[in-house]
Amino acid sequence: MRRSSGGIRMVVARQLGITTLLCAAMEMTGPAAGHAQTANSPMLEVPARAVPVPTTVSSQMAKIIGLPLRTNWNVLPKTGEEWKPVADAGAAAIIKNIPGMTERLHVKVEKTMIDGVRAFVVTPDTIPPDNRNRLLIHVHGGCYVLNPGEAALPEAMFMAGFGHYKVIAVDYRMPPEAYFPAALDDGMTVYKNALRTMDPKNVAIFGSSAGGALTLEMILKAKQDGLPMPGAIAPGTPMSDVTKVGDTFVTNAMLDNVLVSPDGFCDAGTKVYANGHDLKDPLLSPVYGDMQGFPPTILTSGTRDLLLSNTVRVHRKLRQAGVDAWLQVYEGQSHAQYYRDDTSPEAKEAFEEIAGFFDKHLGK
Structure with missing residues (x-):
């Protein structure tokens, strides 16, 4: 990081060096290497540059956007057993913030088991009459290997607190306990x-x-099994193509300070979870699935998100299938930063948008 007359500036090349960054951006032999490229694909040469934190975001979000690249983004455990201490250490850092979030968001959290599956019930202090017969099911992020236990809760708590819905947060099995499709x-x-x-x-x-x-x-899977569709869904910055096809795997590499690189920790975690399964299977890369008949969908991403293209491609596929699909993209945000700070106006706005979408489409 360095300061200039233009404010805080993030130096994209800071951890790679200019030469390596140019290889990544132009020759595609580094962390952004040739995803969706062929040997004869035309290349646009983009010089290394300093990227300022936008002045159009809140002070809370500016701090998040201006953070250095995620620590150990290029540490790549190769087994579930190797991932467990990494996940446990990350979870401990998140869990210490849960009590404060619970108080600020005015929610209550209770552990439960649902047909043998670990879960949490997140209940806001106030549920409006229209939401009393509605239920949201939350499945957490973490590249299929991170955020076990209470560490899975922040996004569910944001939704319950800002949206005033009861939420069931699924603490699903992860490596080394279980692998795809657990x-x-x-x-x-x-x-x-x-x-x-x-x-x-x-x-x-x-x-x-x-x-x-x-x-x-x-x-x-519900379509495959002949189950009824839910009233609506909200996939945020989905890992919809884990084969790493998509423009922003290249353009936002080393700019997204969360995921950082398409070949970083998240790719490594997904491969461990997949356990040798075909990564193009729609049950791992859902952008390749049939989206006819999907319920109304709201998607969320940010302009620096490595998975912005993953999100955009899902939105376009849903629209092409005739699905009522909305896309909200936030200024300057890297991967899933809309639920990093519950005090930021961007978090409140994002979850109130989702809550409003649910209110429009769910029954009462």
């Missing part, structure tokens, strides 16, 4: 349980990153 199976178990007592039109499913992919995968 996360999807656990999400579907909770959805099927909800269908026993709820009108499906009163149920919504949401989540970000791997949770966004799982949200889409659950709809594909």
